[in-house]
Amino acid sequence: MNTADLPVSKLPKDFLWGFATASFQIEGSTDVDGRAKSIWDDFSKQPGKTQDGRNGDIATDSYRLWKDDIALLVKYGVKSYRFSISWPRIIPLGGRNDPINPKGIEWYSNFIDALLDNGIIPFVTLYHWDLPQALHERYKGWLNKDEIVQDYVRYARVCFEAFGGRVKHWLTMNEPWCISVLGYGRGIHAPGRSSDRHRSPEGDSSTEPWIVGHNVILSHANAVKLYREEFKETQGGQIGITLNGDWAMPYDNSPKNIAAAQQAMDAALGWFADPIYLGRYPTFLKKMLGDRLPDFTPEELRVIKGSSDFYGMNTYTTNLCKAGGDDELQAKVIYTFTRPDGTQLGTQAHCGWLQDYPDGFRALLNYVWKRYRMPIYVTENGFAVKNENSKPMKEALLDHDRVQYFRGTTNALLSAVVEDGVDIRAYFPWSFVDNFEWADGYVTRFGVTYVDYETQARHPKESAKFLVKVYFPVILLCCFLKVPLATVVPGTC
Numbered sequence: 001m002n003t004a005d006l007p008v009s010k011l012p013k014d015f016l017w018g019f020a021t022a023s024f025q026i027e028g029s030t031d032v033d034g035r036a037k038s039i040w041d042d043f044s045k046q047p048g049k050t051q052d053g054r055n056g057d058i059a060t061d062s063y064r065l066w067k068d069d070i071a072l073l074v075k076y077g078v079k080s081y082r083f084s085i086s087w088p089r090i091i092p093l094g095g096r097n098d099p100i101n102p103k104g105i106e107w108y109s110n111f112i113d114a115l116l117d118n119g120i121i122p123f124v125t126l127y128h129w130d131l132p133q134a135l136h137e138r139y140k141g142w143l144n145k146d147e148i149v150q151d152y153v154r155y156a157r158v159c160f161e162a163f164g165g166r167v168k169h170w171l172t173m174n175e176p177w178c179i180s181v182l183g184y185g186r187g188i189h190a191p192g193r194s195s196d197r198h199r200s201p202e203g204d205s206s207t208e209p210w211i212v213g214h215n216v217i218l219s220h221a222n223a224v225k226l227y228r229e230e231f232k233e234t235q236g237g238q239i240g241i242t243l244n245g246d247w248a249m250p251y252d253n254s255p256k257n258i259a260a261a262q263q264a265m266d267a268a269l270g271w272f273a274d275p276i277y278l279g280r281y282p283t284f285l286k287k288m289l290g291d292r293l294p295d296f297t298p299e300e301l302r303v304i305k306g307s308s309d310f311y312g313m314n315t316y317t318t319n320l321c322k323a324g325g326d327d328e329l330q331a332k333v334i335y336t337f338t339r340p341d342g343t344q345l346g347t348q349a350h351c352g353w354l355q356d357y358p359d360g361f362r363a364l365l366n367y368v369w370k371r372y373r374m375p376i377y378v379t380e381n382g383f384a385v386k387n388e389n390s391k392p393m394k395e396a397l398l399d400h401d402r403v404q405y406f407r408g409t410t411n412a413l414l415s416a417v418v419e420d421g422v423d424i425r426a427y428f429p430w431s432f433v434d435n436f437e438w439a440d441g442y443v444t445r446f447g448v449t450y451v452d453y454e455t456q457a458r459h460p461k462e463s464a465k466f467l468v469k470v471y472f473p474v475i476l477l478c479c480f481l482k483v484p485l486a487t488v489v490p491g492t493c
């Protein structure tokens with residue numbers, strides 16, 4: 001294609017890019033300055049819950065090393081930084097009548113000031129899985145609609161009041177699917193509930209994930225209502241939710257596998273996106289679950305529909321979908337990475353659920369744009385190189401597969417914007433640094449920065465250099481010149 005014929009780029013001037021993290025995965029210092037426990041504190045200490053038996057007590061020590069972290073972000077030249085606030089640092093016992101912890105407020109306040117002083121825009125997640133343990137003990141946390149919605153909204157209010165003068169980008173929740181399915185269905189994330197009695201003494205995987213998902217949606221929507229009614233006018237920020245969802249591709253052209261792929265989209269992404277953007281649960285989900293899927297009252301639906309200013313997207317991979325199986329948590333669909341001809345979809349990551357397939361990212365961006373018509377903020381996207389943790393550091397820094405991954409996704413993103421006309425406004429690779437990868441412990445590394453856990457020293461990997469020195473300025477240049485990436489970096493599309 002000749003440059004002159006190219007469609008005009010729609011990358012906005014204020015396109016945000018940077019890196020993402022989450023409080024429990026990086027902060028450590030779990031018992032200082034008045035913080036109380038989150039559900040991950042004890043869970044990660046139970047034998048067998050994390051792959052390497054390690055927990056979040058130290059993580060990347062970012063609660064203490066925050067100035068060094070900001071210095072590195074400055075060196076990388078990011079425009080924005082996505083991080084999360086720890087609820088049990090702000091309200092240690094969590095509830096609406098429980099005391100606020102001034103030390104917790106002070107820490108995030110200083111952190112936000114320092115970001116802004118360095119010209120970095122804070123992009124803040126209110127809830128990235130570290131529920132105050134006290135709320136789980138008091139009333140079973142996300143399972144209790146009457147309590148959790150009010151407690152979450154009060155926590156959100158405290159954050160809007162304390163930080164909203166400076167924070168203009170809010171995410172209410174990170175990945176409700178993971179909260180519900182991994183925490184209350186599969187039982188592999190805190191609080192670890194499941195029907196599997198080898199895993200958990202309590203729990204019901206056939207009902208609890210759907211109840212939790214329902215209550216997470218309601219909590220999100222009511223926090224947004226509060227923001228819009230009492231803060232938006234004076235603070236002028238944006239607020240929305242971020243959903244995980246990977247592209248579901250039919251295994252082959254058979255009608256049953258084409259239908260299976262749509263079911264997979266409905267059950268993972270539509271479960272949350274359909275109520276929030278379209279005002280109803282997907283028909284497939286209702287049919288599969290019957291009355292195990294809670295209903296929203298008409299009044300609740302009015303609060304939920306339209307309760308996100310944008311579409312927050314976390315996405316990592318593509319699954320080939322075959323009809324079959326009886327796993328409701330996966331829409332009764334079988335996932336595979338092996339094509340009918342026996343070849344693999346893409347490069348395998350360290351974790352079993354991830355292969356590199358950039359065309360799927362482009363397809364997902366198009367699907368979400370066409371279905372929901374909301375501007376898209378890509379709030380997570382990344383890759384864990386196979387066996388990176390077993391390599392000597394010098395070798396681990398040469399993270400070729402991660403560079404390839406980001407080369408692919410960057411091209412896919414630009415093609416979606418320039419050729420397909422998708423409205424994308426932000427890109428945050430996961431993650432700024434290697435960190436506590438939940439049930440994987442520290443075995444799986446997602447960072448563009450290597451963390452030496454003996455010394456806590458940070459070392460940029462090739463992928464960080466790639467994103468920062470080549471692509472990010474190039475994205476901005478493409479935006480400025482209104483041309484796609486291939487015309488600026490030959491051979492990339």
Ligand code: PNW
Binds near residue numbers: 175437
């Ligand atoms: C996301 N899956 O989690 C989270 O938002 C991050 O905290 C996490 O570190 C990152 O992705 C990498 O895993 C996911 O099983 C966890 O499909 C598991 C899945 C997807 C996302």
